Amino acid sequence: MNRPEPALVRECEAALAFWQAAGVDCDFTDDATAWLAQAPIEAPAALPAAARSQPRGADDKASSRTDRSEKAAPPPSPHVPSRRDLLGESPPGDLESFRRWWTSAPQLDTARLYPRIPPRGPAGAGLMVLVPQPEEGDRERLLEGPQGRLLANMLGAMGLEESAVYIAAALPGHTPMADLAALAKSGMDAVTAHHVALAAPERLLLLGTALPAMLAGRADDGLREFNHNGRKVPVMVSETLEAMTGVPKLKARFWRRWMEWSAST
Known part of the structure; x- marks a missing residue:
C-alpha cells in the first residue's frame, strides 16, 4: 500500500499548479522573485569524432577569415536624428501666439492620426505641469x-485650483511609441524651453522621467531647476500619470516627494 502524501505537500503543489495555470509565475514586490524554477541550460553536446580529429590548422584558418570579415564590416552606428531649427527666425512672442503656432506649424506634425491639443492655463502660474503628450482620446x-x-484629483489634494495651473504637453499630439530623447535632439528641446519661458511659471512639475531631455537635461542627471535666459525655475521630476494610474504605489511615492519638494521651494 502506498503511503498518502502529507497534506501540506499536496496543498503546496495545488497552489503552485493553480497560479501556474493562471499565468502567474512571479511574486512582485519591490523586486521580482521567480516562483517557478527555470529549466537548466543544457551543456553543449560533445563534438563528433570527425570534428575532434580535424587538423588544428584548419580551425585557425577559419578563425582568421572570420576575424578579418568582422574587422572589415564594423557594426552600424546608431541613428542620430538631424537637428532642425523648429522655432524659425520669428518664434512666437507670447502664449497666445504660441498656442496658434503649436496647433498649425507643419514642422511639429509628429503624429498625423491624432489632433494637436493646445496647452491651457494662465501665464505666470504658480505651477506648470508638463506631460509627455496628450491622451489618445x-x-x-x-x-x-x-x-x-487623476491630475485634477492630485491638484485638489495639493490645494491648487486646476484653472490656476498651466498644463502643457511636450508634444502637440498623441504620438504612440514616442522617443522623447530623439525628438529632443531633433530640436524639440528648444521648443519646450521656449514654451516654458513664455509660460513663466514659478515652479515646474515634469510628469515623465524622460522629460528632462526636453529641457536639455538627462533622465539621470537629477534635474533640479530650469535655467533659461538667466531665470531659474525649480523643477520636480516624477513618473507619468499613465504609470501612476496603473501602479498605486507610485502615487504614494509621488506624494512623499511632492511634500518634500513643495516644502523646500
Missing part, C-alpha cells in the same frame, strides 16, 4: 481622459 482639451481626472 483628447480632441478639444488637453488631458480629457483618466490621466486628466
